[in-house]
Structure formats: structure tokens, C-alpha cells
Amino acid sequence: MSPGTERRLYWTIAIASPLAILALWYVGTAHGFATPVILPSPGTVIGAFVDILRNGYSGGSFLSHLWASVQRILVAYSVAVVLGIVLGLLRGRYRLVDAVFLVPAEVLRPIPPLGIIPLLILWFGIGELSKMLVIFLSVFLIVMLNTQAGVRSVRPDSIRAALSLGASPFQVFRYVIFPSALPHIMTGLRIGIGTGLTILVAAELLGGDRGLGFIILDASNFFRTKDVFVGIVLIGLLGLACDRGLQWISRRLVHWDGKP
Amino acid sequence: MHRYGSPVPILTANRLCFRYQDQPVLSDASFSLEAGEFVCLLGPSGCGKTTLLNLIAGFLMPSDGELAFEGRPITGPGPDRAVVFQSGALFDWMTVEENIAFNLTCRKRPLAERREMGTRMARLVGLQGFERHYPYQLSGGMKQRVGVARVLAAGPRIMLMDEPFAAVDVQTRETLQEELLRIHAATGCTIVFVTHSIEEAVFLADRILVLPSQKGTDWKEHRVDLPAPRWAAENRLHPSFVAMRETIYRELRKGLADVPGH
Structure with missing residues (x-):
């Protein structure tokens, strides 16, 4: 099979597979295998989406719900990424910095973030801070760990070469250690956005009156399953867009990765 | 061609020792290098020749004895003793010209100067036209050319x-050897070259230091006498070349024969 043919086949299947699921869903609901409360038809869900787009949901416009979610993840994720990269670089490079964070980070890491939410609510209430903190915490740990692994993967010869060519310790960091760690860092960012979105929805299920997670919870309380689906699909698409975006950036930023 | 008469050594080692976890890796090395000399360090694996290079580079510190560069003890790595690595150790995220101009980047030289250096050095090592390529777009031999250009810059x-x-194929290796000799003649730079290949050492060096394969045996030294220009491929067939290769080969085999199990 020529590379062109294989590529075309790959994309044909990649597009056909979700269409097949959609078709199965359509046929199933059209023949009344499930009541709309259990499984609304695709058409009903699209109708519900258009309705939310036009008239909003529960007193808030569609954009206000979307923006509430995006804002939470944007703030928490950005802070987590910056801190995670900085601390990961330092932990990977300096053993004593690693010693400071080793036990706290390792104790915190296996705790499911949802287990920490009640504590955060107790301390900070059910406002924005608690939601952002729980997202921040899980993304931060992921990014820090991946960055640290990236620093550890730096080839010793690269560092020696830089020193031998006259680089200062800071220049070694900037020109050698950081770019060497970049492929791992980008992996951390991609895993981090996925986890971040998961935690976002979970955090929004706990309270508040804006956000995609809120739509899901509120709609399910009133058996408006079509609106539940709207929320679920939107979060899925948001995650897909973020991941593809990061992958696109990653391919251009770390163009040398995976090449001999 | 070279100024063997120059009385001031650029580098001197006096009873230099290096131990790793109490095991001697290098014992009692005493020698000196003259400016402009091409010296090969030759010996079997594990004889400490790379360790000696790393001591000169400043990556390692002597356990005992003295190692002085231009009269002062070596305290760390620096561009006055820059290293070309077997692995290349190129910066994969930088273009050829950025790799070459790395020292200038560290010294915060302006972009125009770095570009100019990149172009000039790329031409010197036969990589004109590849200045904007990345290392992963180059062959093994071309990568080593970048490694040499980066050090010369x-x-x-x-x-x-x-x-x-x-790590490069035989044909490429011979071409690279010949070009290195041209560069040596053109720049007058002192070169210390570690190899385990007798042929390579004899073809390249003005002087060969043969490291002892185990402690207790002696260092040997050979001055190579081949006609100029040294980069002429015919030198590989010259009677002096053949004779010296045999001398060193016998010497090394005798050293190996003393080791139990060989």
C-alpha cells in the first residue's frame, strides 16, 4: 500500500467511525428502543443546543456558561503550567530543591483531586477559588513531574559541550536543559489539559450557577437529558480542540523530537 | 610545517592520576604538548585515554599530580579547550549556523556577527548551503563537521x-581525517585526538602517545614522520606509515599478551 493510499484509508476510517456511532444512535432512537429521557435522539440534542445558543440556559447566555468554564480552566491551567515548568526544571537540575518537594508532591499525587474538593470548599467556600485550586493542583503536579523527567533525560554530553563552549550555568539552563526537556514538557501540557477538563467538570458539579458542568448537573436534576447531552458533547469538543491545538503547537515547537 | 622548536609547552601533565571510586583509571601521566602540535592519544578501551581528555577539558579534576594549561592549573571547562564529541553532542533544536555560533551566543555577540561566523565556518568544513539545516537533517559525517566548526568558532x-x-563509515572517516589535517594546517590550532585506531593515529598525528593498557607498564611515544602535505591520501601507503603501524601494533599486542586470559 502506498503511503498516500494508506493515509486516505486512515482518514476515511477515522471519519467513518464517529459517523457510524451517530447513525447507530439515530437508528436506535428513531425506532423507539429508548425513551427520550434515557437517550434523546441526535436531532433532539442538536435542537436543544440551538435552543441554548439562542435563549441561554437557566438565566445565563450560552457564552456566559462557556466563558465561565473556559475562564476557570484558563486561569488555573496557566498558573499551573508556569509554576510546574519552573519547579520541574529546578527539581530536575538541583537535588536539594528536589528534596524539598519530593515528599509533599509524592503524598499529594495519589490523592484523587475530588477527594480534596470538600476540604477546599471548607477552607475557601464554593466560589471560583476552590474550583480553580483543585484544577491547578492536579495540572501542576502533572506538569512538574513531566518537566522533571525531561530534565533528567538531557544527554550529559550536551551539557558538557555547552560548558566547554563557554556557556554560563544560566546559559546551560536556557540553551540546553530547557530545550532538551521541551518534548517532555509538551507531553505534560497535553496530559495536563485532559486532566484539567475532567477536574473542571467535577468541580462545577459541586455548585455555582454557570459553566458546562453546571448545565449537566442542573439538567439531570430536571430529567432534561437532551441538555445533559449538550453539555457532555461540548466538553468533549472543548477537550478535543485543546488537545489538537497543543499537538499542533508541539509539532512545530519541538520539531526535532523523535528524529534520529 | 610545525614549530617543534617552540620551547614553551601549552599543556603539561606531571605525575597526573585519576581515580574513580578508589580504582585507578589513570596513573602517573607525565607529558607536555607544544603549541600547534597534533597529538593522538592511543590505547585500548579502558586505558584511560578519554579520562585524560576529560581532565584536560576540565570535566574531571585530577585525584593527584598536576595538569597545567598555559602555566595555570585547570579548574573547569572553557572555550580555550573546546571538545568535539564522539556522539556529536550537537544541539538538535538549533540550526547548523546556530550550533556553530554557540560560543558567540554565550558571549552575547550581535546576530550579524554570529551569522557571519556561521557562514565562514560552514564553508571551512565544507557545509556551505547547510547553514539553516537542523542536525537531524544531516548525515553522521556532516554532524561531525558541525562539531568541528562549532569548536573552531x-x-x-x-x-x-x-x-x-x-561512528562514521570508512570512506567518510578517511575524508574527514584528510580535511581535519587541512584545517589543522590552516588554523595552526593544537589538537589532542583520542582514538583506538592505530591507522588513524599514524595518519593524523605529529606525535602519538600510547597509553599503557594496565598499570605498571610504560607510556610509549612516537613521532610520526610523513611527507607534507600530511593530508595526501598516498601517505596511507607510505613505507613510514606502514612501518610505524607495525611498530605500534606489536607494542600493543605485547601489552595485551601480558594480561592473563589473553
Whole structure:
């Protein structure tokens, strides 16, 4: 099979597979295998989406719900990424910095973030801070760990070469250690956005009156399953867009990765 | 061609020792290098020749004895003793010209100057037209050319080379050897070249230091006498070349024969 043919086949299947699921869903609901409360038809869900787009949901416009979610993840994720990269670089490079964070980070890491939410609510209430903190915490740990692994993967010869060519310790960091760690860092960012979105929805299920997670919870309380689906699909698409975006950036930023 | 008469050594080692976890890796090395000399460090694996190179580079510190560069003890790595690595150790995220101009980047030289250096050095090592390529777009031999250009751009007093051509194919290796000799003649740079290949050492060096394969045996030294220009491929067939290769081969085999089990 020529590379062109294989590529075309790959994309044909990649597009056909979700269409097949959609078709199965359509046929199933059209023949009344499930009541709309259990499984609304695709058409009903699209109708519900258009309705939310036009008239909003529960007193808030569609954009206000979307923006509430995006804002939470944007703030928490950005802070987590910056801190995670900085601390990961330092932990990977300096053993004593690693010693400071080793036990706290390792104790915190296996705790499911949802287990920490009640504590955060107790301390900070059910406002924005608690939601952002729980997202921040899980993304931060992921990014820090991946960055640290990236620093550890730096080839010793690269560092020696830089020193031998006259680089200062800071220049070694900037020109050698950081770019060497970049492929791992980008992996951390991609895993981090996925986890971040998961935690976002979970955090929004706990309270508040804006956000995609809120739509899901509120709609399910009133058996408006079509609106539940709207929320679920939107979060899925948001995650897909973020991941593809990061992958696109990653391919251009770390163009040398995976090449001999 | 070279100024063997120059009385001031650029580098001196006096009873130099290096131990790793109490095991002697290098014992009692005493020698000196003259400015402009091309010296090969030759010996079997594990004889400490790379360790000696790393001591000169400043990556390692002597356990005992003295190692002085231009009269002062070596305290760390620096561009006056820049290294070409066997692995290349190129910066994959930088273009060829950025790799070459790395020392200038560290010295915060302006972009125009770095570009100019990149172009000039790329031409010197036969890589004109590849300035904007990335290392992963180059062959093994071309990568080593970048490694050499990157070191030359740093303006070293000694260029240290750690088996730089060991991983490339024979034809490429011979071309690289010949070009290295041209560069040596053109720049007058002192070169310390580590190799385990007798042929390579005899073809390249003005002087060969043969490291002892085990402690207790002696260092040997050979001065190579081949006609100029040294980069002439015919030198590989010259009677002096053949004779010296045999001498060193016998010497090394005798050293090996003393080891139990060989």
C-alpha cells in the first residue's frame, strides 16, 4: 500500500467511525428502543443546543456558561503550567530543591483531586477559588513531574559541550536543559489539559450557577437529558480542540523530537 | 610545517592520576604538548585515554599530580579547550549556523556577527548551503563537521577530540581525517585526538602517545614522520606509515599478551 493510499484509508476510517456511532444512535432512537429521557435522539440534542445558543440556559447566555468554564480552566491551567515548568526544571537540575518537594508532591499525587474538593470548599467556600485550586493542583503536579523527567533525560554530553563552549550555568539552563526537556514538557501540557477538563467538570458539579458542568448537573436534576447531552458533547469538543491545538503547537515547537 | 622548536609547552601533565571510586583509571601521566602540535592519544578501551581528555577539558579534576594549561592549573571547562564529541553532542533544536555560533551566543555577540561566523565556518568544513539545516537533517559525517566548526568558532587554544570519527563509515572517516589535517594546517590550532585506531593515529598525528593498557607498564611515544602535505591520501601507503603501524601494533599486542586470559 502506498503511503498516500494508506493515509486516505486512515482518514476515511477515522471519519467513518464517529459517523457510524451517530447513525447507530439515530437508528436506535428513531425506532423507539429508548425513551427520550434515557437517550434523546441526535436531532433532539442538536435542537436543544440551538435552543441554548439562542435563549441561554437557566438565566445565563450560552457564552456566559462557556466563558465561565473556559475562564476557570484558563486561569488555573496557566498558573499551573508556569509554576510546574519552573519547579520541574529546578527539581530536575538541583537535588536539594528536589528534596524539598519530593515528599509533599509524592503524598499529594495519589490523592484523587475530588477527594480534596470538600476540604477546599471548607477552607475557601464554593466560589471560583476552590474550583480553580483543585484544577491547578492536579495540572501542576502533572506538569512538574513531566518537566522533571525531561530534565533528567538531557544527554550529559550536551551539557558538557555547552560548558566547554563557554556557556554560563544560566546559559546551560536556557540553551540546553530547557530545550532538551521541551518534548517532555509538551507531553505534560497535553496530559495536563485532559486532566484539567475532567477536574473542571467535577468541580462545577459541586455548585455555582454557570459553566458546562453546571448545565449537566442542573439538567439531570430536571430529567432534561437532551441538555445533559449538550453539555457532555461540548466538553468533549472543548477537550478535543485543546488537545489538537497543543499537538499542533508541539509539532512545530519541538520539531526535532523523535528524529534520529 | 610545525614549530617543534617552540620551547614553551601549552599543556603539561606531571605525575597526573585519576581515580574513580578508589580504582585507578589513570596513573602517573607525565607529558607536555607544544603549541600547534597534533597529538593522538592511543590505547585500548579502558586505558584511560578519554579520562585524560576529560581532565584536560576540565570535566574531571585530577585525584593527584598536576595538569597545567598555559602555566595555570585547570579548574573547569572553557572555550580555550573546546571538545568535539564522539556522539556529536550537537544541539538538535538549533540550526547548523546556530550550533556553530554557540560560543558567540554565550558571549552575547550581535546576530550579524554570529551569522557571519556561521557562514565562514560552514564553508571551512565544507557545509556551505547547510547553514539553516537542523542536525537531524544531516548525515553522521556532516554532524561531525558541525562539531568541528562549532569548536573552531570558539577560537580554542587546544581542540580536544574524543574519537570523533569512530561512528562514521570508512570512506567518510578517511575524508574527514584528510580535511581535519587541512584545517589543522590552516588554523595552526593544537589538537589532542583520542582514538583506538592505530591507522588513524599514524595518519593524523605529529606525535602519538600510547597509553599503557594496565598499570605498571610504560607510556610509549612516537613521532610520526610523513611527507607534507600530511593530508595526501598516498601517505596511507607510505613505507613510514606502514612501518610505524607495525611498530605500534606489536607494542600493543605485547601489552595485551601480558594480561592473563589473553
